[in-house]
Amino acid sequence: MNLKEKYLFIKKKSKVDYQISKQFGIKYGLTDYLATVVFREKSKIGKKYFYAHHELVKAYLLKKYGYLLDGYVQTGERISSTGNVWLFWWQGLNEDTPIVVKKCIDSIIANAGDKKVIIIDQDNYSEYVSIPDYIMSKLDRKQITLTHFSDILRLALLSEYGGIWMDATLFMVEKFPRDMENYTIYSIKHNKFSDYHVCKGKWSSFFLACGENNSVLKLFRDFFYEYLKNEDSLITYYLIDCIIAICYENINEIRTAIDIMPTNNENVFELQNNLFNNYNEEEYLKMKINTHIFKLSWKLDFSSDNKNTFYNKFLEDKL
Incomplete structure (x- = not known):
């Protein structure tokens, strides 16, 4: 900075x-x-x-x-091979959409297989879920940001329909692994930052998946709703992770469901960490070991004059 x-x-x-x-x-x-x-x-x-x-x-x-x-009861189907992939870009896709977002969404569509990709925006979100008025009022008054509204939206969509939520800045280089369908909930479990972060690398709120009628996601949603019904501001930026952590630490069934998820996408942050370095095919192949999704950001400084970077390969669809 x-x-x-x-x-x-x-x-x-x-x-x-x-x-x-x-x-x-x-x-x-x-x-x-x-x-x-x-x-x-x-x-x-x-x-x-x-x-x-x-x-x-x-x-x-x-x-x-x-x-x-209290009284939590575990329910939920396994993740479907044909469920929806939910993406969110509030403004809708247009000529002003950042190129990183466009490229990421294109990569998700290309790798979705039999899954239907649905892009949620400010004009269509109410066609899929009904968000309580007190939450929309807080959004209008800027008591919550669009980032936190997206946290609410992902929990609402998944608890209603199941499927996969992906942030619009996730870049896919391979199709979804078939073993996802063995689980009722799934997330990117990279095991990074385990010494201090809320999620300890056990889940990633930017990628959440579940089957239909999933009680875990419904509990996360209801917890977030109840918080916003009673509080006028957010106690932490990482509220969604704190809610998941509380449920993980206090409900055996949820802890088991998260613990049995396999470690996956261990290098999810490595492409972004090297985005403006000179492209190296050997390094890129190392990045892709046990990793088919990379987390990027549209807020980085893309003004570099170097034309031989990972970023340029990304722009040229050569990754």
Whole structure:
């Protein structure tokens, strides 16, 4: 980040963490600020504060909303070979859609096989799910962001229909593995960041899949709904992961369902980490070991003059 970007980031985080402190208590806002601004999340001390912040958040959520876990009963079919793939781009695809998003969506369509790819946007989401008015009101008032609305939307769609949710910045280089159909829930399980992150690498909210009538996703959805019914702001950016973690840690059936998922897509972040490096076929083949999906971002600086990068191969459809 340049100086201007750093200033804007700090200004935005200060505002967010002030609001968190005001509503939930200073320890919640302070630990987040120390983790993300003062020490940065991936530094040694930053990791400690990041972990501490989300342990506090989970304790708060469990104390206030733990009753939602009572009497949980596991139901759900296995993931279908012909289920829907759900993608989301609020503005709809048009000439202003970032090229990274367009290329990623093209790659998903090309590798979907018998699955139907449905792109959800601001004009059609209500055709598929009915989101409570109090949530839409919070979105209109900017109490929640589009990022968090997409978290709600993925849980609503999956609990209603099953299928696969994929962020629009996921780049596919192979078809979905057939062994997904052996499970009732599935996610990218890369096992990275296990020393501090909320999900410990056991799941990835940017890729979630389930079969029809899945009680796990319904519980996640209902937990998120209940939170937004009662709270005026988000206690953490990673609320969806905290909700999943609480259910994982306190319900044996959910913990088992997540634990039996195989490790997969271990190099999911490696293409983005090397996107502007010189292309190397040997390195790329290493990246693809046990990995058929890569997480990218449309917010990176794409102004490099180097024409022999992984990014240029990506643009030229040569990856």
